[in-house]
Amino acid sequence: MSGSVSKNGCAEKNGGATTVYLGHVVDPVDEDQYRDIPAGALIVSGDGRIMAVGKWSDLSERYSSSSKIVDCGRKLIMPGMIDMHIHLPQVTQIGKSGDTLLSWLEKYIFPAESKFSDLSHAEKIAAWFFDELASNGTTLAVVFTTVHKEATDAAFRIAADKGMRAIMGKVMMDRNAPPTLLEDSQNSIRDSEGLASKWHGYDDGRLLYAFTPRFAITATDELLRECGKLWQSSPGTYLHTHLSESREEVDKVASLFPQSRSYLDVYDRSGLCGARSVFAHSIHLDDEDLQVMHGKKCALAHCPSSNFFLKSGVFPIDRVKAAGVEFGLGSDVAAGPQMSIFGVMKDANFIQPKIWISPRELFYRATLGGAKALRLEERLGSLEVGKEADFIVIDPTLKNACPKDILDHGTDEILSTIVFLGDDRMIDATYIRGRQVFGRGKGSNAGSELHKVRGGK
Ligand SMILES: [Zn+2]
The missing domain is CATH 3.20.20.140 (Metal-dependent hydrolases)
Incomplete structure (x- = not known):
């Protein structure tokens, strides 16, 4: 794959094309359960809808050649x-x-x-x-x-x-x-x-x-x-x-x-x-x-x-x-x-x-x-197919007090750390209906690690 790096954190919307966000997807189900997909992928259509979510190994054959790919590494991808x-x-x-x-x-x-x-x-x-x-x-x-x-x-x-x-x-x-x-x-x-x-x-x-x-x-x-x-x-x-x-x-x-x-x-x-x-x-x-x-x-x-x-x-x-x-x-x-x-x-x-x-x-x-x-669960609130792509990318290690090895821990421990230590400093990028509305590297937030953005093969 060709390598280029966005100066705006996660990539901007790709002019109507499908975009694949690679990362650790954590998605709520109910009070006691969440979907946990390490090495996951969130597939977003050009009009900002969720087309697929799952393991990248299961989805790559279908989407890797025709999509823009934003690799968020081991960072968390969660609903906004x-x-x-x-x-x-x-x-x-x-x-x-x-x-x-x-x-x-x-x-x-x-x-x-x-x-x-x-x-x-x-x-x-x-x-x-x-x-x-x-x-x-x-x-x-x-x-x-x-x-x-x-x-x-x-x-x-x-x-x-x-x-x-x-x-x-x-x-x-x-x-x-x-x-x-x-x-x-x-x-x-x-x-x-x-x-x-x-x-x-x-x-x-x-x-x-x-x-x-x-x-x-x-x-x-x-x-x-x-x-x-x-x-x-x-x-x-x-x-x-x-x-x-x-x-x-x-x-x-x-x-x-x-x-x-x-x-x-x-x-x-x-x-x-x-x-x-x-x-x-x-x-x-x-x-x-x-x-x-x-x-x-x-x-x-x-x-x-x-x-x-x-x-x-x-x-x-x-x-x-x-x-x-x-x-x-x-x-x-x-x-x-x-x-x-x-x-x-x-x-x-x-x-x-x-x-x-x-x-x-x-x-x-x-x-x-x-x-x-709010009676909006058919459209928002989780990363399910057909919903609007409102999501955030979180890097807990952006915050100084966070254990630097936190991403090596289990997802329950990561979630707990985010809840009890989390604030805006952990937010790496924010997307609403597939459009990036915040990203590290923009304005005063320059200097954090940028996501790797790769063109389609
Ligand atoms: Zn009030």
Whole structure:
């Protein structure tokens, strides 16, 4: 084979031709199992679909002569990470400490979000945000923007241009927020409807719309009900909000909505519970709430790093699983101080005082489990034939603290190391629908080992 070396990590998409990625394929199956294919191959079509996955020795005869081949050596090839809850404008506020959720919002977050009335600022931060997602190996994010229509439109445009995948929406707030962020209820509905009709389903579903009331405290009954009607009449769209994060918040919601049985009931009465509704946090829930969530196929976004940071409480993972409610992981930047879903996986184990969550399950929650919760498992979440080629290449040894011989260990040990030591420094390349959106060697990440890219024989 002829030898040429890409200057961009893994090769760029090959102009419509089939590309073969050689490496150690690790692919989630369920909470307890994964497919383990050392010396494996992922075959990706020119339009970014997975054509085959398996041992290269079984596939080489068919694909080696007609395909571009990217040899990632012994590096891991895995599905991309799914972040089920993150705030775009808050990337500017990572690491700012607060004492409680509500005071932290007032002190740091609302002022940062107010700046998004300036479109040039909004565009700059959105570009930064999506580049960060790509470098962290996140191939799908469920995103809050701000209340600003133009800033949200810009965020969609930038995600579209960069090849990123997102479920995103304009925040809706019509009470209990600073005047600079408050909206008229009808304007909020009208602007959300306009953005949804423009962007939902863009590029064969690479971008999807989520109606995004911030939380019950900053929404009137009228806004929630109108939002529910709009969501129910917009097939395939999402509903994304916060639920039962802190005790202080739960108590405030009870005082604002005395007619509701629980915090979840506030949303349920407004028609906001169903398949494709995504509730971030969901810590302080009773059994009836969990039954409603299961019955209506709601999804939960578990955000352990954020819960640690704001001392919000412990996600009742055993009760959620027993109730059969689907859930994945969210970074909740900036209440979560890291964008890396690898760090979030680690925290999901650490935050449980008594329950050990295995690396296998954490890997599943960050990938296929998230896709299932979002009703996207037919298209995303694992490296199966027919799915879209959203994947990452991981080299654990890129991180200094990682044992240098880790790739000589068993796959369970490699997976454990990635979960407990992993962050963006292990990400070698990120692909969304077959298009490279991040690779070592680009920009400030120059200097790491490049993959060997070989032309077809
Ligand atoms: Zn949040």
